[in-house]
Amino acid sequence: MAELPIAVTMGEPAGISAEITARAWAARGQFDLPPFFVIGDPDWAASGLAGLPVAEITAPRDCKAAFTQGLPVLPLNLHEPARPGTPSVANAAVTLQSIDRAVQLAQSGDVAAIVTNPIQKSVLYDAGFRHPGHTEYLAHLTGAKSPPTMLLSCPDEGDRPGLRVALVTVHLPLSQVPANLSEANIVATARAVAQALPRDFGVTEPRLAIAALNPHSGEAGALGHEELSIIAPAIARLRAEGINAAGPLPADTLFHAAARRNHDCVICMYHDQALIPLKTIDFARGVNITLGLDIVRTSPDHGVALDIAGQGRADPQSLITALIAARDIARNRVAYDAR
Structure with a gap:
């Protein structure tokens, strides 16, 4: 049975998430990365790396075929163009919609796991967001019965x-x-x-x-x-x-x-x-893993890095390690549950 792809959220569009996602895709062969797609604005995704090919998809099932041709993007348009280093409240709702969609796809069995790019909570709070943070919002979306546990790892x-x-x-x-x-x-x-x-x-x-x-x-x-x-x-x-x-x-x-x-x-x-x-x-390869959800969720262990956004300096290693961890955890769960 073919493995399902991994859904990557957009995160804060004014941060480094476009760059690290693009660089992770460009390094897919070097690190034997699993097929993944990002839920976000195609123009924003293309801005992550000069000359990056973007492959718009309509559903997760299209990801594997598109993955070799370009960074697969499940389109979710921003309300205004992202400006590196300058978050906009106008785009806060789209940031949350990317997370919502990823969770829906994971719970419906269309993706193996989700990897969440960093968010800027202050901008979300200005837009009316009322959860303490990313993990608590995921617990709300998934209907977790108890507070999730934050586990972090480096390989x-x-x-x-x-x-x-x-x-x-x-x-x-x-x-x-x-x-x-x-x-x-x-x-x-x-x-x-x-x-x-x-x-x-x-x-x-x-x-x-x-x-x-x-x-x-x-x-x-x-x-x-x-x-x-x-x-x-x-x-x-x-x-x-x-x-x-x-x-x-x-x-x-x-x-x-x-x-x-x-x-x-x-x-x-x-x-x-x-x-x-x-x-x-291992500063570059720390991964945040959330325990206690009914889906697999990992994320890079760093923030939005507004100070270097759009400068071509962002290191994708933590996101790459998060993608590998998500794949491995999803595989382990399938094997464990089949025993």
Whole structure:
């Protein structure tokens, strides 16, 4: 049975998404990329790379044949031409329509996965958008029954192990993190990862490392109580459920190469605890993967980069890795569910 294509959303049209999408298509042979199409404005798509051939399609089934001839585009016209570096509220609705259409195609079984280009939330808010962010909007569209989990990864390279991290709290001021940690949300995050690793990544016996919040794991309460009162009880619950969870482990010794070989994912308590090591290990190829949806969704681990939009400087590596990850997760789910 032929594999389904991947739908790529337009993202913020004034950012770098046209360029990285075009450059990813141009590198399709080098990286053995799966067939993909972008849902967006054909003129916007063509602006991503000088001389880029664009192949307009009417349905996902046309993607495979078109993919060798040009970047396949399922047309969705902007309300006004995109100006690199200058987002327009007039185009906010089209940005959301691209996401809506991708989700519809994934839920109807017309595409294997969606890869979402970065959005500029401030512009969407000015247009009346009321969701905290991209992931929460996808949870709304898909009817997710519980909050999705953000997992980020970078791939192995030679002898260097990659890294997977999952976040218990996400976009919060650091001062608010302790008050928002609970035994329940640590357990929920770890459960979601333990369930996803076999189905999405082929990890048959997941090993989770649970990061401490405070330096030196709190030093038995001398440097903070969260390890004793919240994190350790959460780990005990996970172990009682049969989940292999180690910790609380000091974050300053958790991310070097030898330590990374001892676990399949680190459950991190806050944003920078997860993102700093990931981006230090492999800044260009980090991928954001959303767990807890009924569709496969990945995205590049960077923003819209308005400061370099339209300058021909954007690096497509994160989008390329997101496309590869989406293909692999979709394949793994099919194989796992067929067992």
